[in-house]
Amino acid sequence: MNRVLNTPQFDKLIVQEVAPRDGLQIKPTWVETADKIALINALSTAGFTRIEGGSFVSPKAIPALRDGEAVFQQIERPPGVIYVALIPNLKGAERALASRADELNLVMSASQTHNRANMRMSCESSLVAFGDIVRHVKGSGVLLNGSVATTFGCPFEGKIDEDRVISIVDTYREMGIEGITLADTTGMANPRQVTRLVTRVLERLPAAALTLHFHNTRGLGLANVLAAYEAGARRFDAALGGLGGCPFAPGASGNICTEDLVNMCDEMGIPTGIDLEKLIALSRGLPALLGHDVPGQLAKAGRNCDLHPVPEYVLQI
Structure with a gap:
């Protein structure tokens, strides 16, 4: 039975809004710290309960986010x-804790080559x-999330074995990493594949611990959201x-668009708690901030x- 179409x-x-981190990390032009702060503050009033505000990686690797502490x-x-x-290592975790991050997102690829x-x-x-x-953060009250990049396919290795992904999820949980993100890093997922893997993962952890991260590289982003839901x-x-897009994954275009997703949910009667009018206004301001058009459709x-x-x-x- 199709639960979306048959559930009253x-x-x-x-x-979870990720534009301040994943959306800005590959931008060749510098976005001022004050503008990043203003964007996050505006998003904080739009109904989001989770915002990925930045990363604590080497400034040489991701110069666009070198102001993580200030933000x-x-x-x-x-x-x-x-x-x-987002943090890559213990040093990044120390910086994030000192900057009062509420949750640390650790990322490892299912693909050895991509990792x-x-x-x-x-x-x-x-x-x-x-x-x-995990040992450093223990007792601090800060949450931990483990992302599995290239869950649904790798631009270098191709198809990823589902059992490999399940093994990583189990390892994360055994280590004490409670939250899990399955990331379609280069938009290679399809709805049937998503349904199958999400069903398997939810046999191992509660829905509240699972996040899905889709890209719209091949136009299937929202279809994959619906399949996962x-x-x-x-x-x-x-x-x-x-x-957005991953700087180390060839062909990885932007993330699924927040306002497009919220609009789809609104039209279908799926509650999100997000103020769509605020999102549209913020999205329409992005070209002036970034100096170029953005992929989202609803604001247009x-x-x-x-x-x-x-x-x-x-x-x-």
Whole structure:
């Protein structure tokens, strides 16, 4: 049975906004620290309960996010919003903790080749580093999330064995990493594949611990969200304007667009708690901030209820 089409009352779909980190990390032009802070503060008033605010990686690797400390230390922090930081190693964790990040997102690829390209180390070495981070964070009250990059396919290796992904999920949980993100890093997933893997993963952990991260590289982003939602997933990453892409994954275009996702949910009656009007206004301001157009569609087309005036000649017929 199709649960989305046959369930009279839908569970809330939780959107984690990732534009301030994943959306800006590959931008060749510098976005001022004050503008990043203003963007996060505006998103914090739009109904999000989770925002990925930046990363604490080497400034040489990701120069666009070298101001992570300043951003996390100066943003407003309304109650009920969790601010997430991506970290690559123990040093990054120490910086993030000092900057009052609420949750640390650790990333390892299911693909050895992509992990070496992205993290400059083997998967085995990444897991050793994660163990150091878990021990360092223990008792601090800071949450931990483990992302599995290239879950649904790798641009270098191709198809990823589902059992490999399941093994990583189990390892994360055994280490004490409670949250899990399955990331479609280069947009290679399809809805049937998503349904199958999400169903398997949710046999191992509660839906509240699982996040799905889709890219729209091949136009299947929202279809994959719907497939994951039908399979029981309830939390999804998305980026304002459809910004983003992995600097170490050839062909990885932007994340699924937040306002497009929220609009789809609104039209289907799936609650998100997100203020769509605020999102549209923020998205329409991105080209001026970034100096280029953004991939999102809703801010260009408008909502279904944004009707056009009837042409004068029609009224005369």
